[in-house]
Structures are given as C-alpha cells and as structure tokens.
Amino acid sequence: xxxxxxxxSIFIIVSLMTFGCSNSASxxxxxxxxxxxxxxxxxxxxxxNDSKDSKSQENNSTDNNQSxxxxxxxxxxxxxxxxxxxxxxxxxxxxxxSEEPVAPGSSEKKFKVSWGTQGVATKIPEYELTLxxxxxxxxxxxxxxxxxxxxxxxxxxxxxxxxRAVFANDNNAxxxxxxxxxxxxxxxxxxxxxxxxxxxxxxxxxxxxxxNECAKLISLQMKQDGFKVNNIYQRSDLTGxxxxxxxVVLVEMGFMSNPEEDQKMAETSYQEKMMKxxxxxxxxxxxxx
Numbered sequence: 002x003x004x005x006x007x008x009x010s011i012f013i014i015v016s017l018m019t020f021g022c023s024n025s026a027s028x029x030x031x032x033x034x035x036x037x038x039x040x041x042x043x044x045x046x047x048x049x050n051d052s053k054d055s056k057s058q059e060n061n062s063t064d065n066n067q068s069x070x071x072x073x074x075x076x077x078x079x080x081x082x083x084x085x086x087x088x089x090x091x092x093x094x095x096x097x098x099s100e101e102p103v104a105p106g107s108s109e110k111k112f113k114v115s116w117g118t119q120g121v122a123t124k125i126p127e128y129e130l131t132l133x134x135x136x137x138x139x140x141x142x143x144x145x146x147x148x149x150x151x152x153x154x155x156x157x158x159x160x161x162x163x164x165r166a167v168f169a170n171d172n173n174a175x176x177x178x179x180x181x182x183x184x185x186x187x188x189x190x191x192x193x194x195x196x197x198x199x200x201x202x203x204x205x206x207x208x209x210x211x212x213n214e215c216a217k218l219i220s221l222q223m224k225q226d227g228f229k230v231n232n233i234y235q236r237s238d239l240t241g242x243x244x245x246x247x248x249v250v251l252v253e254m255g256f257m258s259n260p261e262e263d264q265k266m267a268e269t270s271y272q273e274k275m276m277k278x279x280x281x282x283x284x285x286x287x288x289x290x
Contacts, residue, residue, distance in 0.1 A: 077284075078146030084176070084287055086142055087169035089152040089241065090135035091181035092117035092128035093159065101163050104204045104243035111240055113161035118184035120263040127257065128156050131180045134254060134272045138180065141280035147287075150174065166244035176215060176283065177249040179241060182266060184258045191262045192229035193275070195220055196251040199237035204244075209235075211248035214289075219250060219282030226278045252279055 096116035103109045117127030132153070139149045150172055152165040160168075169177045183194065197212040198205030205212075216233045223230050236242055242249060254275060255262040265271045 077288075081146035081284070081287060082148065084290075085148045085150060085172060085174045086283065087150050087152065087172065087174035087177045087247075088135045088139055088142075089165050089169070089177060089179040090128070090131040091179060092126075092131065093153065094128060094156045095159070097159055097161060101161055101240065103238065103240050107204075107243070111162075111238075113163075114159075118182060118257050120257045120267065121188065122260040122263045123257075123267045125257075125263075125267055127182045127184075130182050130254070130257070130266060132156060133269075134266075134276055135180045137269075137272050138178065138276040138279055141277055142283065145280060145284055147283075162240040163244045166241050166246075166249075169249075170244075170246045174247050176286070177245060177247055178279065178283065179249065179251040181251060181253050183253040183256045185256055186258070188258050188260070190256050191259045192231040193223060193255050194231045194253045195233045196236050196239070196242075196253065197233060198239075198242040198245065198249060199235040201235075202237040202243065205237070205242055208245060208248050212250055215248055215283065215286040216250045218285040219252070219279055222282035222285065223275070223278045226274065228275060228278065 093114060097113040098115075099113055100110040101113045103111050117131075119126050120130070132155075135151065136154075139151060142149045150169075152168050153160055166177070183190075195216045197216045198209050200206055200209040200213070213233070220230045220233055236251075239251070241251075255266050257263045257266065
C-alpha cells in the first residue's frame with residue numbers, strides 16, 4: 002500500500018513539473034520568428050544599404066562636377082593657347098648707366114636699366130626677387146594654357162628697358178607683365194601697387210585702355226586674396242611703357258625697404274600666393290576678349 006502511494010505521488014510530481022515547463026516560454030519571444038537582436042541587425046543592414054546608395058549618389062554627383070570642371074578647364078586652356086604673355090623680371094645683376102631715348106624719337110634720355118633696390122632685412126637684391134617671382138608666374142600662366150615668353154631667365158644679362166619692350170612687340174605678345182619691387186625712404190610704407198601707361202601720353206594712349214582694364218582685374222584679384230594694393234598709377238616716364246605697342250602692367254610686389262614686407266616677399270609661399278593672384282587677374286582679363 003505504501004508502495005502504491007509512493008508511486009502515485011511520484012507520478013503527480015512529474016506531471017506538475019512537465020506542465021510548468023510547457024508554459025514557461027513567453028509568446029512575445031517566440032511568435033515573431035526573430036529576436037530583438039535580429040531586428041537591430043536588419044535595421045542596421047537597411048541603414049547601411051541606404052548609406053551606400055546615398056554615398057553612391059554623392060560620388061556620382063562629385064564625379065559629374067569634376068567632369069564639368071575638367072571640361073571647363075580644358076575649354077579655358079584651349080582659348081588661352083591663342084594668347085602670348087611676356088613676363089619682364091625687373092632689373093639685372095648689373096645696371097647699365099649709359100642712356101637711351103625714353104620713347105621712340107624722343108630727345109629725352111634715361112638710364113638704360115637701373116640697379117634696382119635691395120631688401121633692408123634680407124639683403125636680397127630686387128633683380129633676384131623679381132626673377133624668382135616671375136618664374137612662378139610663368140608656371141601658373143602656362144598651367145592655364147597661355148604661351149609665355151620672358152625677357153630674361155637669368156640674372157647675368159644686359160637688356161635695356163627699350164629692348165625689353167621691343168622684345169615683346171617683336172614676339173607679338175598680347176600682354177606684358179613687368180614684375181618689380183618698391184623702395185622708400187619711409188620704412189613704414191608697405192603694400193603692392195600697379196603701374197600702367199599714361200592715357201595722356203602720345204606714346205601710350207592707344208594701349209592705355211587695355212592696360213587699365215587688366216590692371217583693375219589684377220588689383221581686384223589681389224585684394225580678394227588678402228593683399229594690400231595701394232593704387233593703380235599712370236606713368237609717362239617709363240621707357241618700358243613708352244616703347245611698348247601692346248598692353249602692359251607693372252606689378253610692384255611691395256616695399257623691400259620695410260623689414261616685415263621684405264621678409265614676406267622673400268618667402269616662396271608668399272611669392273606663389275601673389276603670383277597666383279596676378280595670373281588669375283590676367284586670365285580674367287582674357288576671358289573678356
């Protein structure tokens with residue numbers, strides 16, 4: 002009898018345990034067919050796909066913009082190929098103090114080419130600075146597609162101011178850019194300036210309008226790039242202007258008589274920035290042609 006009671010008790014206990022286990026799983030964990038972790042993974046995959054699609058669209062847009070820029074650059078360069086720009090780096094190793102007519106047929110004479118100035122802090126002569134900057138300008142203009150010629154590519158030359166102008170005339174230049182640096186007895190004076198032929202001179206009145214237009218665009222670009230530009234000055238006393246038959250702009254980079262500006266101009270990065278401005282101003286001038 003006791004044995005039977007024990008067997009019945011064991012049977013009841015086992016039945017209760019089986020019933021409890023069958024109800025322990027929650028419907029919310031099993032009915033959906035995936036876990037919360039699965040849900041996050043799927044959501045992440047969706048976001049990644051959306052992100053890939055978005056990036057693909059951005060890349061396509063970037064590629065299209067770059068393609069348009071390349072086409073525009075090619076078009077601009079093709080147009081620029083028809084133009085010749087002459088760069089005249091001011092001065093030379095030794096000045097030539099013999100004289101030449103200041104203009105064709107003029108009885109007035111000036112030194113053929115002066116010595117130029119020198120850095121008060123760096124002691125760098127103007128002719129070295131102007132050649133260094135001019136070579137940078139040449140590279141910039143050539144990258145834009147222009148044909149570029151230079152009156153000199155070394156310092157040890159002897160080329161008069163009239164000969165520099167005639168060189169540009171004979172080579173059918175469309176524009177002359179003369180690179181110089183300034184000096185003053187007042188060491189506090191700073192800033193670049195632009196010089197152009199006089200509108201009232203019998204020798205330069207014909208090239209004044211185009212020279213002035215180009216100078217304005219170069220000045221505007223330089224100012225936009227953060228350079229101080231004092232003014233655009235008309236000159237009737239410069240031999241290099243009076244002998245020129247093509248538009249010409251003379252860029253005074255700054256004052257070598259000011260210690261801070263002298264040191265700035267000696268820096269390659271500063272020359273690169275300024276010459277880029279000059280090149281972009283020149284390109285803006287030809288874009289209007």
